[in-house]
Amino acid sequence: MASQPDPDNTGGGSMKARLFSFSFLLFFVCLFSVPVFAGGSGDSGDRSKEVVIYTYDSFVSEWGAGPELARLFEKKTGIKCTLIDAGDGSQILSRVIIEKNNPQADIVLGVDNNQMKAVRASGVFEAYKPAGADEVIPPDLRLADDWLVTSYDWSYFAMIYDTQSSVPAPSSLEELANPVYRKKIILMDPRTSTPGMGFVAWTLAVFGNGYEDFWRALKPNILTMAPGWSTGYGLFTSGEAPLVISYTTSPAYHVEYGEGDRFQALIFDNGHPLQIEGAAVLKNAPNREGARLFLDFLISEEAQNVLPLTQWMYPVNTAVKMPDSYKAAPMAASSLTADNDELSAAVENVMRLLAE
Numbered sequence: 001m002a003s004q005p006d007p008d009n010t011g012g013g014s015m016k017a018r019l020f021s022f023s024f025l026l027f028f029v030c031l032f033s034v035p036v037f038a039g040g041s042g043d044s045g046d047r048s049k050e051v052v053i054y055t056y057d058s059f060v061s062e063w064g065a066g067p068e069l070a071r072l073f074e075k076k077t078g079i080k081c082t083l084i085d086a087g088d089g090s091q092i093l094s095r096v097i098i099e100k101n102n103p104q105a106d107i108v109l110g111v112d113n114n115q116m117k118a119v120r121a122s123g124v125f126e127a128y129k130p131a132g133a134d135e136v137i138p139p140d141l142r143l144a145d146d147w148l149v150t151s152y153d154w155s156y157f158a159m160i161y162d163t164q165s166s167v168p169a170p171s172s173l174e175e176l177a178n179p180v181y182r183k184k185i186i187l188m189d190p191r192t193s194t195p196g197m198g199f200v201a202w203t204l205a206v207f208g209n210g211y212e213d214f215w216r217a218l219k220p221n222i223l224t225m226a227p228g229w230s231t232g233y234g235l236f237t238s239g240e241a242p243l244v245i246s247y248t249t250s251p252a253y254h255v256e257y258g259e260g261d262r263f264q265a266l267i268f269d270n271g272h273p274l275q276i277e278g279a280a281v282l283k284n285a286p287n288r289e290g291a292r293l294f295l296d297f298l299i300s301e302e303a304q305n306v307l308p309l310t311q312w313m314y315p316v317n318t319a320v321k322m323p324d325s326y327k328a329a330p331m332a333a334s335s336l337t338a339d340n341d342e343l344s345a346a347v348e349n350v351m352r353l354l355a356e
Contacts, residue, residue, distance in 0.1 A: 047286040047290075048289070049078075049080060050080040050081075050082055050287060050290070051073075051079055051080070051081050051082070051106050051287055051290040051291055051293075051294050052082045052084060052104065052107070052286070053066075053081065053082070053083050053084065053105060053106065053107045053108075053109050053279075053294070054084050054086040054095065054096065054105040054107070054108050054109070054110075055084070055085070055086065055108070055109040055110045056085065056086070056087065056088050056092065056110045056228075057085045057087075057088075057228065057230055058230050059083070060083040060084070063310070064310055065306050065310035065311050066083045068306050068310065069081070069303055069306055070082075072297075072302060072303065073293075073294060073303075077290075077293055077297070079290050086105075087192065087228075088110070088192050088193045088194060088227075088229070089111050089112060089115055089193075089197075090115070090118075090191060090192055090193075090194075090197070092108055092111070093108070093111060093115065096108055096122070096124050096282060097122050097124055100122075100123070100124050103124070103282045103284055103285055104286075105282060106281065106288065106290060106291035106294075107279055107285070107295070108279065108280050108282065109152075109277075109279040110194075110277060110279075111278055111279075112143075112194050112198075112275050112277050112278065113143055113274070113275065113276045113278075113337075114194065114201055114275070114338070114340065114343055115194070115340075116143060116144065116149065116340060117340035117341065117344070118340070119148065120148065123283075124282055124283055125148055125149070125280040125281065125282060126148075126280075126281050126282070126288075127144075127146045127147050127148045128147060128280075128281050128291075128295060129150075130147075130150055130292075130295040130296045130298070130299050131296045132296075132299070132300075133147065133150065133299060136299045136300075136316065136317045136318075136319075137150075137151055137299060137316045137317070138316070138318065141154055141276055141316050143276055143278045148280060149278035149280045150298065150299065151276050151278045151299075151316045152277060152278060152298050152299060152315070153276075153277050153307050153311050153313035153316060154274060154275060154276040154313060154314050154316060155247040155249045155275055155313045155314055155329075156248040156249075156272040156273065156274055156275070156331075156332045156335065157195060157198040157202060157245060157246070157248075157272055157273045157274075157275060158245075158247060158250075158265040158266060158272055158330075158332070159176070159244070159265075159266045159268075160243070160244050160245075160246045160250050160251070160263050160264065160265055160266070161243055161263070161264050161265075161266050162236070162239075162242040162243075162262065163261070163262050163264060164262055165242030166242075167180055167181060167242055168180070169266055170243070171266075171268065171269075172268050172269065172270060173202065173206050173214075173268055173270060174214070176218055176221065176243070177214060177217035177218045179220075179221075181221040181243065182221050183220070183221065183222075183223045183241070184221060184223065184242050185218070185221045185222050185223060185241060185243045185244070186222075186223055186224055186226060186232045186233075186235055186240065186241045186243065186244040187199055187222055187224075187226070187232070187245050188225060188226050188227070188228060188229060188231075188232045188245060189225045189226065189227055189228075190350065190351070191347060191351065192227050192228060193226070193227065193228045193229060193232075194277075195232075195246065195247075195275075196225070196226075197343070198245070198273050198275055200338075200350055201273050201336075201338035201343050201346075202272070202336060202338075203215065203346075203350075204338040204342060204346045205273060205336035206271070206336065211346060211350075212349060212350075212353060215350050215353050216353060219353065219354060222354070223235075223240065223241045224240075225354070229246070232245070233250075237263070246265075247265070247275070247313065248265040248267070248272070248329050248331065248332060249313055249314065249326065249329040250263065250265060250312060250329075251263055251264055251265050252308075252312060252323070252326045252327075252328050252329045253312045253325075255325040255327075255328040256309065256325035261328060264328075265329065265330055267330050267333070269333065270336075271333065271334040271335060271336040272332035272334075272335060272336060273335065273336045273338070274332075274335040274336075274337070276316075277313070279294075279298060281295065299316065299317055300317070301317055301319050301320060304316070304317035304320045305320050307320075308320065308322055308323055308326065309323060
């Protein structure tokens, strides 16, 4: 869900931030632990001096966008920004629903376009239009006309291919089901991971009612369904499999840090699903005004300049000059979408099929 790691621990920045070797353990910590907030968050202290944000692991890591954005925001406003790793998109949403009557956070950062129906149905967010949003965010990158969620970055989902592998690069989604790719594909669990959900959306958009047949054929080729992007992409760069679901922008990371063009995003003629990530203010947030100030800041050129080399996604603010490494990020010829209602049912069906 787009911000991601130095999966090889080679130094430099992160591709949706650096993957730690214990990222799988962190996944369970996110699910079952209650964080102790720094700076008095969650107690009766003065929360007007602090904004608390629930987001995902790679965003909050040392090499992710979060720490630098927090530093810049505090410098600009004098308000402390506390980032809490609350899992991936679906886990974050579940958490704020549980806390609905006693919200601990002010902002959720990391929900995407495939979750918008669930976001609305949750009833835990309030609309807010950041200052200058009309001028900054193009209409086709806006998640909600009523500004319930504010977009901050985007990219296309794509299969990333290791050119040093012994198998040929697939040229279409259909080819992923070929026997030559047996146990050679890494995906993410669509119940916990936005890239995992994005891949299901891709199959639904391409195959329509035939998506279940595709998944039945694909099943022998799936090495693992990782709990989140960081774990899955780390397995890929460690050489566990030659294909992984990620983003068209992922190769830019490897080029930026001197790894060359070994890992390439494959562009398929039948199109690619677009992911747009967003942030939203929680109803009854302990620091609503601070939360609104953070969304104003998040779409500013100052903040958006941080994203290309930490999130490894495109910023929504078109004034940002992209690094040369993004020449390695191919654009999809067309973007695909799946209905949120159909997607929810498809996720359940896919997981049922894989468990059979």
